[in-house]
Amino acid sequence: LSDKFEGALRKLSGKGKISESNVREAMEEVREALLEADVHYEVAESFCGNVLNKAVGAEVLDAVEPGQQMIKIVNDELIELLGGERSVDPETGQIIAPEHIMYVEPGPTVLMMSGLQGSGKTTTCGKLAGYLKKKGKSVMLCAADLQRPAAVTQLQVLTEQVEAEVEGTGSVQFYGEPDKVAAYGEAVGVAVDVCRNALKAAKREKVDVLILDTAGRLHIDEDLMGELRRVNAAVMPHQIFLVIDAMTGQDAVNSAKAFNDQLELDGVILTKFDSDTRGGAALSVKSVTGKPIRFIGVGEKLDNLEEFHADRIASRILGMGDIVSLVEKAQEQVSEEEAMALQEKMAKGQLTMEDFLKQLKQLRRMGSMKSLLGMLPGVGKALKDIDLDDKQIDRTEAIINSMTKAERKDVKLLDNSRRRRISRGSGTDQKDVSQLVKGFDMISGMSKQMAGMGAMNRLSAMKN
Ligand code: GDP
Ligand code: MG
Secondary structure, three states: HHHHHHHHHHHHHHHOOOOOOHHHHHHHHHHHHHOOOOOOOOHHHHHHHHHHHHHHHHHOOOOOHHHHHHHHHHHHHHHHHHOOOOOOOOOOOOOOOOHHOOOOOOOEEEEEEOOOOOOOOOHHHHHHHHHHOOOOOEEEEEEOOOHHHHHHHHHHHHHHHHHHHHHOOEEEEEEEHHHHHHOOOEOOOOOHHHHHHHHHHHHHOOOEEEEEEEOOOOOOOOHHHHHHHHHHHHHHEEEEEEEEHHHHHHHHHHHHHHHHHHHHOOOEEEOOOOOOOOOOHHHHHHHHHHEEEEEEEOOOOOOOOOEEEHHHHHHOOOOOOHHOOOOHHHHHHHOOHHHHHHHHHHOOOOOOOOOOOOHHHHHHEEEEEEHHHHHHOOHHHHHHOOOOHHHHHHHHHHHHOOOOOOHHOOOOOOOOOHHHHHHHHHOHHHHHHHHHHHHHHHHHHHHHHHHHHHHHHHHHHHHH
């Protein structure tokens, strides 16, 4: 999908000016690419219609290449289609972070997995348990798939694997009643009993999150839906996730629709996103079901789970680091003189902590720092191991505020005793101070490189 998109858009990007027919032509190709990627017909139609409307309505600025603007429009529309940049609580208007969906006070938060056989429910249970363990939560995994003894064992083995392999301050335990497997199929409600018992156990053990691994079928049938509805009524899960296999494309979307009609889903988890056929299912699910994708599975291993961020997937589909919007955001926030001065300093490698602090404040206004820096091609990988969230920015500000003027100018002054003083003054760990200095070194190195590559020159050229 991403190749096709790139091809269609590249044709436009060379042009000095875009006409309506140029856009129509490009959108024709994009539409074909979408259909080929198994995107629902109506979804593809309305997507292209929207892009066309926006493109024709938009003033094409002389300063910015029109092709770039097209990419921006397509990108925005993709984000919209994928469910919007951020999940917002319709009642409070607050942004919902994925981890808040997974855990509400007081526990146990009950999460229920549903989906067809082989979609990846059990694997995802293990991945989610690991995700929560890393966040310090205690998790109980309940084997509510009683179709085969092997299904119960699979979850049990997975639980042990999470306990052994995933590092984190949380914990994972298993709940199962393998002896009930024999009764399953003979009597209705066996799985419901297991879930009910698991909830009791979860309360007794005071675990934070209980995850129910329910049974699937090869096809949707009344049997399965009835069971899921009964489990739902008995334990009232906080979140019902539908697990769907991205590889099955249009089928995945159809089953999502059927599940959603029968069961009040809260969110979708898209597995096997590491496969080549990705894209289609992701692009249709939100508009067909109205339910957001929360996570994507990107491999068989325990840590192959990612929070779903529409903006990142959109730029992956577009096949490029989203440098366009980075430049745009930078343009909005940084005044021209500031940008020029900074550019010079960066090029000379004279970036100071003071500049860094200013940048941080600007970055905060621009949005999440990590996603912002992640937009730079190649930088995303380097940043993966560094935790840069808003809280981190708060801490960083506090640390820099505790530095003297001289220290801000020259980080080399920061010996151990100064670091200790700063960490005390800012109420942070000494390791936070060291981390900041390390991060600063990296960023100033990177910015020197960027300036070398001419990225900053491009940025300033676009302003004129
Ligand atoms: P369930 O029947 O829904 O519980 O499905 P399972 O969890 O047993 O998974 C079925 C198969 O899909 C297994 O071979 C998994 O390893 C594989 N699988 C699950 N999630 C992913 C994923 O994100 N990527 C890949 N490549 N394989 C996955
Ligand atoms: Mg299973």
